[in-house]
Amino acid sequence: MTQLMPQVGDHGGGVRSIRVPIPDNPLGFTLVYVVDTDGGPVLVDTGWDDPESWDTLAEGLRACGTSATEVHGVVITHHHPDHHGLSGKVREVSGAWIAMHAADAAIVRRTRETRPERWFSYMTAKLEAAGAPESHVAPLRTARDRKLPGFSPAVPDREIVPGELLGLAGRRLRAIWTPGHTPGHVCLHLEESHPAQLPGNGRLFSGDHLLPEITPHIGLYEDPDDATVTDPLGDYLDSLERVGRLTPAEVLPAHQHVFTDAASRVRELLAHHEERLTDLLTLLVEPLTPWQLAERMEWNRPWDQIPYGSRTIAVSEAEAHLRRLVKLGRAEAVAGSEPVTYVAV
Incomplete structure (x- = not known):
């Protein structure tokens, strides 16, 4: 067997990170x-639930002076498979509890109960309604038996309650609800002095909500059985401002690298989305489908x-921005158009 070289980082104060690979993904790894x-x-x-990822996680835990069998608990920032994928295996070998926000836990349960063909049918209808060409939709019609990643995620056994401290003996870790990337995404505020005495208010495990160089994907919250018109981008922008007010000394994200000056990064992301919305209004001088x-x-x-x-994914992001523009009264659907088109107001 090839010797694994886990990339383990020590962030001080009893916090370490392990770079767990994501197969065939440009992000490279989850921290x-x-x-x-x-x-x-x-x-x-x-x-991610993959043999190499598991081996890297297990070897990384050994490098941290512990092992997978000794894990006491798992706190999930959100349900995506590059974050939650190995939770079931960790629980299986250790008996650890798994905690997740109720909104994402509901998605986990629904995912386990939804047959892949139901999902493919739903996505086919969604893409047709968005104006996708037949060349894009056709593969979904013949993919009914395809195995999808993350379709058997572990059901959490504890609920993360926003605003409350998690029950971690000897630590002060508070849950901050930050919907947008997913409906139940949480950041986790470690309300303890920074080990290197950096100025600011503790440290923030930010999941995918706040990343140093990447703008997180904000698409629609997909639920085949729920027709509620959500506003994920509006949720995300509100959540960003909430996190910015925390002024953590350091941010520990799930991808890329640790960074400081969260408030500055929040301002950059708010400006980016406002600029993007303005650019879309320029495009919407003529009626356009989401595609x-x-x-x-x-x-x-x-x-x-x-x-x-x-x-x-890009079409879903376009639709999230369209929903935001419609909610703000800056764009509207063209009555009678099919597939539906939108135009600036």
Whole structure:
């Protein structure tokens, strides 16, 4: 067996991180945090459910002076498989509890109960309504038996309650509800002095909510059985401002690297989304479907170079921005259009 070289970081004050790989993903890895408590090590997220990822997590825990069998608990920032994927295996070998916000726990339960073909049918209908061409929709019609990642996630056994301290012996870790990336995303505020005495108010495990160089994906909250018109981008912007007011000394995100000056990063992200909304209004001088809008939006590469799956994600992000514009009264659906088109007001 090839010797694994886990990349373990020591952030001081009984907090370490393990870079757990995400297979075939440009993000590269999830930063899984190991927090020492009087009851044993607690993980913040666990990483993708993959043999290499598991081996890296297990070896990383050994490098931290513990093991997977000794994990006391798992705190999940949100339900996505690069964060929650290995939680079930950790619980299986250690008996650890798993905690998650109720909104994302509901998604986990629904995911386990939804057959993949139901999901493919739902996505087919959503993309058709968004104006996607048949060439994009067609593969979904023949993918009914495809195995999807994250379709058997572990059901959490504890609920993270916003505003409350988590029951971690010897630590002060408070849950901050930050919906946007997912409806139940939480950041975790470690209300303790920074070990290097950096100025600010403790440390923040930020999940995917606040990343140093990446703008988190904000798409629609997908639920095949719920027709509620949500506003994920509005949720995200409100959550950003809430986190900015915490003024943590340091941010420990789930991807990339640890950073300081959270307030500055929050301002950058708020400005980015306001600029993007303004740019979309310029595009919406003519009626466009969500798909047509996504084709014209600025991404990190030209539209014709964006892979198939990423185009679906991009359309969801375009729709989230459209919903925000409609809610603000800056755009509206064109009556009688099918698929529906939107235009600036």
